[in-house]
Amino acid sequence: MAVTDTAPATTAPTRTPTPDPTPGALSTRAKLILFVLCAAQFAIALDFSILNVALPALGSDLGLSQANLQWGVTAFTLPSGGFLLLFGRIADLHGRRRFFLIGLTAFTAASLLATVAWDPASFLVARVLQGLGAAMIVPAGMALLTTTFREGRERDRALGVSGMLMSLGFTMGMLLGGVLTQTFGWRSTMALNVLMGAAVLAGAPGLLTESRPGPGAEGGPAPERQRIDVPGAVTITGGLLALIYALSTAAQAGFGRADVSVSLLAGVLLLTAFAVIESRTGQPLVSLRVLRRRTVAWGNIGGLVTFAMMSSTIFLSTLYLQQVLKLSPGTSGLVFGVTGLAAALGGAVAPRVAGRLGAARTLVAGLLLQAVCTAAMVLIGATGGSWLVVLFCSLGCFGHLWAIVAYGITATSGLADTEQGLATGLVTSTQQVGMTIGIPLLSALAAARIEGLEASGHSFALATLGGVRLGLGVDAAVVLAAALLVALGLRTWRRPTDRRG
The missing domain is CATH 1.20.1250.20 (MFS general substrate transporter like domains)
Incomplete structure (x- = not known):
């Protein structure tokens, strides 16, 4: 997925299907x-x-x-x-x-x-x-x-x-x-x-x-022989494995367990080593030159947060529906069928919104809507709160899809085909890592709150409600902070030079 700074200027053969007469x-x-x-x-x-x-x-x-x-x-x-x-x-x-x-x-x-x-x-x-x-x-x-x-x-x-x-x-x-x-x-x-x-x-x-560029593509010269950056591959793969293991295990065992602490430390050290290696190698696994682009960096930050926090919202909502309201797994699943429809609608209109507002502004708007709706879900109570989950989780998913589409456009636009492997690799890594780390972090936070409330004499249902509320509140705060940072990083208050913002 990486491209080196010395990569040849040739691009892969055009694979775009013949377009219909209607533009787009x-x-x-x-x-x-x-x-x-x-x-x-x-x-x-x-x-x-x-x-x-x-x-x-x-x-x-x-x-x-x-x-x-x-x-x-x-x-x-x-x-x-x-x-x-x-x-x-x-x-x-x-x-x-x-x-x-x-x-x-x-x-x-x-x-x-x-x-x-x-x-x-x-x-x-x-x-x-x-x-x-x-x-x-x-x-x-x-x-x-x-x-x-x-x-x-x-x-x-x-x-x-x-x-x-x-x-x-x-x-x-x-x-x-x-x-x-x-x-x-x-x-x-x-x-x-x-x-x-x-x-x-x-x-x-x-x-x-x-789609891989090959010798003589489009009559152009063959690309120079490239190699896998082995030290970079070892450190990034090891770092991600350690980090994902630590966060996934912490959801069940807490962050105080020895293997969780050791894995977190190992993950941080390996990812730091990866950054140093990539800055010095001639053919990096991840080109820091591409990562320094504002659109790539801030687009992926927005994507990481929207995926991590929306997956956490769905997890915490499931916890609430099943352990507080005592709904069956099948009934709980039907609730998320409604949110799925809202997500589909949000994804359908997001490209048009991005075409009008610019991708950067659409990303910020999506994050803001997701944050506001998640914050509203803190109002859930011990009874009758399923309609709040349906309403605000659905509206949050609508904004979430705006953010997803906009960050994908932002983080991959303006790059040559030879750089698309890196750009899309970062986009997909952001998606996967986001879905992986959000739930363990907020479930560990909610679990600690639940344990504390039970110790103080609250029933399991009320303690769970307190833990879910805390998790949703932190979730909303993180998304709101990300929206503000992305707005500043992408300078969305400026008039866009093109339709993408």
Whole structure:
């Protein structure tokens, strides 16, 4: 995903489908390509959340202890977040289409193994393999998307659909996880991934073309031989793995446990070492020159916060619905079906809003709406608060999709095709890391509050309500702070030089 400062000026062959006469309209082939790429992204996002409701039933069936249930999720998030940058770079060098198809095959096969798992070990191995497949699919798929669709209205629409389905996948995972587990059992949640993966594999090979620049592309000179930055790959992968492990484990065990503290320290040290290495190597895994662009840096900061905090909002809302209001998993899932529809609507209109206001202003507006709606959810009470969750979580998801689409446009615009691997790798890393770190941080905060309230004599339901309120309040404050910082960083008060802001 990286591009070196000395990379040749040639770009990959144009893969843009022939446009329709209407400006910004997509041809039938382009729509099919977009469908295939987004379907794969949707399956990955779905897999992040679909097991949350199913874990108790899964643990009972396979004999996975309560203390180890979190590994059903962590075994997937560790490799899917930790290997993103490395696999994205390999895809840049050896072919994005090829790596996308390899990852999709691995993900589908691993989902089949998870469906038929016979004990905890076989299931966790399958989840690790699913995560590795996801780490191949996501950056390669996003790079294929941004190099297939021209920068401008065409790419805005494609990114809008992709961002909408990523968020919708996470939200729908909560709904489908509850309904499928209650109706067919937990194995059906993994079988769904098999069906989706097989469907995408049936269409992808005939639609996708290779996007890696090759010798003689467009009659131009062959690009110079490039190598993987091994020290950078080791430090960034190790750092992300340590950080994700620490945050995921802290959600269950707290930050005081020795392995959590050691992993946090190791993650910080390795990521610091990575930054030093990248500043000195000739062919960096991540070009600091690209990272210094305001749009790339601030766009990804906005994206990280919107993903981390909205996934946390959904988690805390689930906690409230099931442990305070005592709703069933299926009924709780239906609540998020409504928010999913709001997310779909937000994603549909976001490209048009970005076209009018500029991507930077749309990003800030989306973050502000998300912050205000999350703050309003603090008003939930011990009874009858489900309508508040439906209303404000839905409006928050609407703003969330504005932020997702706008940050994707902001962080990838104005870059050559040779830099799209890095830019989209950062975008997808932001998405995955955001969905990974938000829930552990705020759930640990809420858990500490719940424990304190129970110790002071509150009932479990009222203590949980207090913990959820605290988590939502911090969530809203973080998003609001991010909105203000992004507005300052991208100078949104200035008149944009072009429609993107």
